[in-house]
Structure formats: structure tokens, C-alpha cells
Amino acid sequence: MELKASNISFSYNKKRQILKDFSLSINSNQIIGLMGDSGSGKSTLCKILAGYITHYSGKVTLDGNEIPDKGFYPVQLIFQHPEKTMNPKWKMKKILNESWTPPKELKDTFGLKDQWLTRWPNELSGGELQRFSILRAINPETKFIIADEISTMLDAVTQVQIWEKLINHAKANNIGILAVSHDHELLEVICDDILFFDEINNL
Ligand SMILES: Nc1ncnc2c1ncn2[C@@H]1O[C@H](COP(=O)(O)OP(=O)(O)O)[C@@H](O)[C@H]1O
Numbered sequence: 234m235e236l237k238a239s240n241i242s243f244s245y246n247k248k249r250q251i252l253k254d255f256s257l258s259i260n261s262n263q264i265i266g267l268m269g270d271s272g273s274g275k276s277t278l279c280k281i282l283a284g285y286i287t288h289y290s291g292k293v294t295l296d297g298n299e300i301p302d303k304g305f306y307p308v309q310l311i312f313q314h315p316e317k318t319m320n321p322k323w324k325m326k327k328i329l330n331e332s333w334t335p336p337k338e339l340k341d342t343f344g345l346k347d348q349w350l351t352r353w354p355n356e357l358s359g360g361e362l363q364r365f366s367i368l369r370a371i372n373p374e375t376k377f378i379i380a381d382e383i384s385t386m387l388d389a390v391t392q393v394q395i396w397e398k399l400i401n402h403a404k405a406n407n408i409g410i411l412a413v414s415h416d417h418e419l420l421e422v423i424c425d426d427i428l429f430f431d432e433i434n435n436l
């Protein structure tokens with residue numbers, strides 16, 4: 234399967250254009266890195282790819298078809314700050330099962346402890362919450378994952394561990410990943426290829 238962004242242009246307001254004629258393509262069997270400076274528009278692009286922003290010009294397609302916005306969205310975004318995407322009034326079990334009910338072995342793979350399920354989001358660390366975000370994102374219907382600085386808040390050991398598991402899962406299930414980061418060393422380790430944001434953005 235191919236996720237393709239073609240000639241995406243976008244601005245939040247008249248003062249500044251963020252994306253201009255931005256194009257990229259990812260295949261299901263690939264982990265593609267995207268490097269760029271802070272404030273350049275990486276997260277904005279991620280939101281467009283995952284269907285959170287819809288008022289852009291250009292096209293996002295899966296195997297040439299535009300993605301319908303009803304039902305489960307096959308392009309899943311994992312954010313840098315997991316707490317911002319979780320309802321603080323829901324316990325973790327409900328937050329996880331909102332997407333799907335992962336089997337025990339998958340919860341174990343990502344080090345998700347059963348005792349966390351009865352807690353509120355503010356009773357877990359950023360790294361613990363991010364494991365929930367990842368499990369939510371690897372719903373069986375997911376075709377691509379957009380990982381926006383997902384391990385920035387983790388210590389180096391946990392960072393490598395989580396990426397290793399996520400990549401193993403993606404490779405085994407034919408899920409393509411766009412890994413967005415300002416950390417070139419990390420991308421060198423985990424990615425098949427690295428793209429540079431400023432080189433693709435035609436501002
Ligand atoms: N909702 C928004 N409204 C207006 N400007 C925004 C909004 N979100 C982000 N921006 C601005 O757009 C630019 C790109 O932001 P972002 O995509 O988050 O960059 P990056 O992820 O590369 O750091 C920044 O200057 C940011 O301040």
C-alpha cells in the first residue's frame with residue numbers, strides 16, 4: 234500500500250504559509266524519517282496526513298484513493314504529548330478500548346501493566362501514557378502510523394525499546410511509518426530512508 238501526499242499547501246492564517254507544494258510517499262513496508270527544525274511545520278503536515286486538518290490544498294491518497302473520513306481512519310497519528318489526546322475524565326481502560334481491545338501479548342510487548350488500566354491519565358508518566366497511545370494506534374485496521382516526536386520525552390533506553398517493538402510490529406503487520414523527529418541519530422538507527430523537511434517544502 235502507498236500513502237501519498239501530493240502538492241500539499243497550507244496556512245493557518247494570511248501572515249505565514251506553512252506548507253507549499255509539499256509531496257511525499259511512503260510504502261507499507263517502509264519506515265521513513267522526516268527531519269526538520271522546530272516550528273517548520275512538521276506537526277502540521279502530520280495532522281494533514283492523519284485527517285485532523287482537512288482545509289488544505291493538494292491531495293492525500295491511499296493507493297490513489299482519497300481517504301473517506303467516516304469509520305476508522307487508516308492513518309493513525311501518535312503525538313509527542315500523549316496526555317493532550319486523552320480525555321482526563323476517562324480511566325485508562327476506557328481510553329485504550331476506545332480504539333480496540335489489544336490482546337494480552339501485545340500489551341505485554343509494549344510493557345503496559347494491568348494495574349495502570351484503573352488509573353486516570355494524570356496518574357501515569359509520559360512514557361507510560363505513550364505506551365497506551367501506541368497500542369491505540371496499532372488497531373488492526375491501521376495501515377500507516379505517523380509518529381510525531383513520539384519518543385522525545387523518554388529516556389534513551391526506553392526510547393530504543395519502544396521503537397524496536399513498534400518497528401517489529403509494523404514490519405510484521407505491513408504498517409508503514411513516518412517517523413518525525415529533530416533527532417538525526419535516532420532516525421539513522423530506525424529508518425529505511427530520511428527526508429529533510431526544508432528540502433521538500435517549496436517555500
Ligand atoms: N493552530 C495553529 N494556529 C496558528 N498557528 C499555528 C497553529 N499550530 C501551529 N502553528 C504555527 O505553525 C508553525 C508550524 O508549527 P508545527 O507544525 O507545530 O511545527 P513543528 O512541528 O515543525 O515544530 C509554527 O510557527 C506554529 O506556531
Ligand SMILES: [Mg+2]
Binds near residue numbers: 275277
Ligand atoms: Mg512538532
